[in-house]
Amino acid sequence: MKGFVGIDLGSTTTKAIIADADGIVLGRGITNSRSNYQHAAAISTEEARIEARFAMLRRALLQAGGANELHEKLFVALQHRFRLEQNIAQLDRLAELAVAETHAATFHAHNGRFTTRVAEIFSEMRRRALSPLAPARPSEFFRDDAISQFSTLAIAGADAAISFETLMGIFDKAIVAIEGERLDLTFEGHIHRSIEAVANSFGRNAAAELSRAAEAALAEPLEINATICTGYGRQRLPFPKEQIRSEILCHGQGAHALFPDTRTVLDIGGQDTKAIQVDENGIVTSFQMNDRCAAGCGRYLGYIADEMSLGIHELGPLADTSTRRVKITSTCTVFAGAELRDRLTLGQKREDILAGMHRAMVLRSMALLARSGGIRNEFTFTGGVAKNVAAVRALRALVAENYGERTINISPDSIYTGALGAALFAVRT
Amino acid sequence: MNKGVRKEPSMVKQKELIANHFTRLSKARALGKKVVYTFVPGNLTELLAAFDVLPVLPEINALQSGMRKLSARYIAEAERAGHSEDVCTYVKCDIGMGMTGNVGPTGEPLPEPDLLLLSYTGCFVFMKWFELLRERYKCPVAMLHVPYQGEGVVTPEMTAYVVEQLKTEVIPKLEAVTGRRYDEARLRAALALSAKAEDDFVWVLDSAKNRPSPIDAYFGGVYYIGPIFTAFRGTAEGADYYATLRREVEERLAAGESPLTPEGQMGREKYRLVVEGPPNWTSFREFWKMFYDEGAVVVASTYTKVGGLYDQGFRHNPERPLETLAEYCMGCYTNLNLPSRTALIEKYVRDFHADGFLFNSVKSCNSFSAGQLLMLREIEKRTGVPGGFIESDLVDPRYFSEANIKNRIESYLQMIEQKRRGTTEFREQSAESPAVSRRERNGEPDGDGGRTPPIPPKHGGFREPT
Numbered sequence: 001m002k003g004f005v006g007i008d009l010g011s012t013t014t015k016a017i018i019a020d021a022d023g024i025v026l027g028r029g030i031t032n033s034r035s036n037y038q039h040a041a042a043i044s045t046e047e048a049r050i051e052a053r054f055a056m057l058r059r060a061l062l063q064a065g066g067a068n069e070l071h072e073k074l075f076v077a078l079q080h081r082f083r084l085e086q087n088i089a090q091l092d093r094l095a096e097l098a099v100a101e102t103h104a105a106t107f108h109a110h111n112g113r114f115t116t117r118v119a120e121i122f123s124e125m126r127r128r129a130l131s132p133l134a135p136a137r138p139s140e141f142f143r144d145d146a147i148s149q150f151s152t153l154a155i156a157g158a159d160a161a162i163s164f165e166t167l168m169g170i171f172d173k174a175i176v177a178i179e180g181e182r183l184d185l186t187f188e189g190h191i192h193r194s195i196e197a198v199a200n201s202f203g204r205n206a207a208a209e210l211s212r213a214a215e216a217a218l219a220e221p222l223e224i225n226a227t228i229c230t231g232y233g234r235q236r237l238p239f240p241k242e243q244i245r246s247e248i249l250c251h252g253q254g255a256h257a258l259f260p261d262t263r264t265v266l267d268i269g270g271q272d273t274k275a276i277q278v279d280e281n282g283i284v285t286s287f288q289m290n291d292r293c294a295a296g297c298g299r300y301l302g303y304i305a306d307e308m309s310l311g312i313h314e315l316g317p318l319a320d321t322s323t324r325r326v327k328i329t330s331t332c333t334v335f336a337g338a339e340l341r342d343r344l345t346l347g348q349k350r351e352d353i354l355a356g357m358h359r360a361m362v363l364r365s366m367a368l369l370a371r372s373g374g375i376r377n378e379f380t381f382t383g384g385v386a387k388n389v390a391a392v393r394a395l396r397a398l399v400a401e402n403y404g405e406r407t408i409n410i411s412p413d414s415i416y417t418g419a420l421g422a423a424l425f426a427v428r429t
Numbered sequence: 430m431n432k433g434v435r436k437e438p439s440m441v442k443q444k445e446l447i448a449n450h451f452t453r454l455s456k457a458r459a460l461g462k463k464v465v466y467t468f469v470p471g472n473l474t475e476l477l478a479a480f481d482v483l484p485v486l487p488e489i490n491a492l493q494s495g496m497r498k499l500s501a502r503y504i505a506e507a508e509r510a511g512h513s514e515d516v517c518t519y520v521k522c523d524i525g526m527g528m529t530g531n532v533g534p535t536g537e538p539l540p541e542p543d544l545l546l547l548s549y550t551g552c553f554v555f556m557k558w559f560e561l562l563r564e565r566y567k568c569p570v571a572m573l574h575v576p577y578q579g580e581g582v583v584t585p586e587m588t589a590y591v592v593e594q595l596k597t598e599v600i601p602k603l604e605a606v607t608g609r610r611y612d613e614a615r616l617r618a619a620l621a622l623s624a625k626a627e628d629d630f631v632w633v634l635d636s637a638k639n640r641p642s643p644i645d646a647y648f649g650g651v652y653y654i655g656p657i658f659t660a661f662r663g664t665a666e667g668a669d670y671y672a673t674l675r676r677e678v679e680e681r682l683a684a685g686e687s688p689l690t691p692e693g694q695m696g697r698e699k700y701r702l703v704v705e706g707p708p709n710w711t712s713f714r715e716f717w718k719m720f721y722d723e724g725a726v727v728v729a730s731t732y733t734k735v736g737g738l739y740d741q742g743f744r745h746n747p748e749r750p751l752e753t754l755a756e757y758c759m760g761c762y763t764n765l766n767l768p769s770r771t772a773l774i775e776k777y778v779r780d781f782h783a784d785g786f787l788f789n790s791v792k793s794c795n796s797f798s799a800g801q802l803l804m805l806r807e808i809e810k811r812t813g814v815p816g817g818f819i820e821s822d823l824v825d826p827r828y829f830s831e832a833n834i835k836n837r838i839e840s841y842l843q844m845i846e847q848k849r850r851g852t853t854e855f856r857e858q859s860a861e862s863p864a865v866s867r868r869e870r871n872g873e874p875d876g877d878g879g880r881t882p883p884i885p886p887k888h889g890g891f892r893e894p895t
Contacts, residue, residue: 246836246840246843248840248843248844249844249847284848285815286816289836289837289840371802373806
């Protein structure tokens with residue numbers, strides 16, 4: 001099968017899509033963007049490849065025995081186990097690197113104890129990952145998971161001799177090191193062990209069936225015919241100019257593919273906001289971007305989350321509980337902390353302040369949309385911020401106030417819009 | 430891109446002219462010459478020459494300081510003195526330069542003014558600027574009120590009004606400062622030389638109608654306007670410069686050569702653009718590179734018309750010396766109303782066969798930037814050619830975000846490319862698609878000559894594997 005890859009190197013995450021020659025999506029992958037864009041691109045593409053392989057495996061499974069409940073369960077369990085295998089492989093390597101770092105840290109008189117302490121934390125993380133009580137699906141972002149688990153365990157594991165900061169220092173070095181490596185996380189590399197593990201709960205017959213399906217999936221070659229890159233980091237990749245497209249074009253094309261009647265697209269990403277007008281073919285007819293100031297972009301929310309010691313995904317739901325919105329006019333990211341503390345001092349509630357901040361942020365986008373030519377039917381909202389319920393609520397209200405009834409499309413997959421557009425450009429090259 | 434960097438005789442000549450002017454200014458006192466500070470739009474260069482006075486153009490000083498990376502320091506100086514961040518950066522650059530010894534961009538000190546000649550009032554800030562300079566230098570001011578072309582035309586009454594002011598305000602003040610009598614014969618001689626230079630200049634601008642264009646009418650254009658917009662209109666040296674420039678462009682055109690850039694001759698012409706608004710001066714080279722690296726050439730620009738719309742037929746006329754000066758003052762690009770500016774850009778898009786038009790909106794200049802988005806949409810509507818919009822500033826380096834501007838320019842050019850290729854690409858795709866139009870399937874051409882691409886097949890949905 002011929003595959004066409006689109007990669008969107010965002011400032012926060014890197015997304016990849018593999019499509020077939022008809023533009024049908026075979027697989028998707030996402031990872032944290034890191035200092036090394038090439039790795040981020042490779043990892044997200046590998047993830048997309050894995051998803052594509054799983055799709056093929058599933059097809060083989062269905063062809064073998066038709067749709068049935070057992071197959072569905074088998075497939076889900078296999079996918080889960082595969083993720084776990086990948087996760088364990090990364091965790092083991094991370095532990096190795098961290099232990100090596102403790103040896104390098106010779107200034108510690110308690111070297112032996114230090115090494116043991118770090119090793120203990122990792123073995124606890126491994127035990128938890130393999131526990132039947134572990135979450136059904138590990139996060140796609142190994143880094144985020146590892147940080148949150150390690151830091152929790154490091155708080156408990158720190159004492160007067162080995163501080164929390166010392167432990168985190170070792171972890172930070174190890175995580176930077178592992179992100180610079182190419183671990184084998186491929187379908188080929190982990191599928192067989194995953195099948196064996198699944199066999200323990202589903203029996204030998206099921207395992208044999210899965211093996212046959214996996215072989216069938218692997219028998220079909222998946223060649224990458226063309227790759228197109230877009231996004232913030234696109235210039236950093238060693239690709240010729242012909243393989244690079246502006247994210248404006250890719251978002252326009254991607255939004256059109258998701259919602260063919262889209263005429264206006266708003267994308268709020270980590271550090272830029274784009275208002276795009278497209279024609280009936282997804283061809284961009286005009287666009288506006290925020291200029292030298294990134295106020296009101298995703299980073300603004302990230303900063304507020306840090307100030308409130310919340311996860312960024314917690315902001316929207318909290319703001320959504322507001323009963324009395326506070327009016328906020330500034331969306332300056334730098335001043336956001338001061339604004340927040342000031343309001344809290346005045347006795348205003350966190351959720352009300354947050355609701356005000358979300359509205360202020362969306363108001364800035366409204367200005368950009370107006371500059372690009374307004375909101376036409378249909379209107380598609382994409383980017384990481386489209387996952388935030390409070391931002392979406394504010395946007396719906398403001399669109400209705402300013403433009404009346406408009407169909408507003410928001411896809412749960414909207415984070416892939418740019419990569420999808422890029423993959424479709426790859427199909428056409 | 431041909432990497433061989435080439436300097437043509439006109440470039441050397443232009444640089445010498447400008448440098449000599451600054452040297453001349455630094456020696457003005459020693460030579461017993463009087464000095465007038467004035468502005469580029471509506472400048473009365475020939476009249477000043479008739480009185481043998483030397484002009485200092487604060488905007489030119491500011492942009493030269495910007496190009497020579499001096500403006501940030503001057504602006505900071507002016508801000509320390511209390512000038513707000515929002516004030517026109519030409520003003521702050523000039524004020525800051527004055528506060529630090531009034532050393533001109535070439536390193537030579539500038540003389541103090543004997544007279545401030547405010548010959549153009551279309552920019553309200555000019556008035557405030559000269560108020561500040563009057564306060565500092567305690568010198569007389571001659572103010573010429575130039576009526577705005579609100580209705581898009583210059584009426585005989587408007588001309589008479591300006592001529593009257595020239596006779597009763599400007600000329601008497603110049604006579605008082607210089608101690609000379611107004612010499613109309615001298616003015617006429619200068620105006621004749623102006624017209625000659627203007628003919629050659631217009632020929633050069635018009636050469637961009639060819640494919641490939643032998644000139645870049647914006648990035649190259651700002652060098653071309655140097656002499657005619659400053660102290661050399663109405664002089665033999667000025668006329669000589671334009672004659673030389675024209676010969677060179679004639680040769681380049683005959684050889685089918687593309688414009689010269691700081692890195693040699695530009696590569697294949699891929700995009701022809703019209704640009705509105707002044708360039709950013711502090712990162713001028715970087716800004717230009719964003720265009721020529723992509724094969725984008727500017728075929729017409731409005732900025733090169735702020736000192737006169739010669740390409741639209743205006744010529745200084747020695748037969749009507751004061752009337753012609755009055756009409757010149759009122760006819761500069763900055764004095765046009767929004768419909769006239771819109772119509773002019775539309776005309777450029779058509780006459781120069783442009784693929785797109787780009788607005789560089791200046792942050793600290795409201796009088797230029799106000800209404801630009803409306804103009805942009807109107808021109809898009811009338812021509813069907815896509816407009817682009819970027820923002821930077823004149824001489825404040827803090828307002829130039831290189832990565833951002835580059836991203837927008839690239840996106841804009843790719844948008845043009847996509848629109849251009851859209852038709853053929855989608856046609857190929859649609860060949861097997863049921864969404865293709867019936868007429869198309871029957872092999873009949875589309876009613877609009879095939880310009881509108883048919884609807885592409887639906888693709889890219891996140892289909893669950895089956």
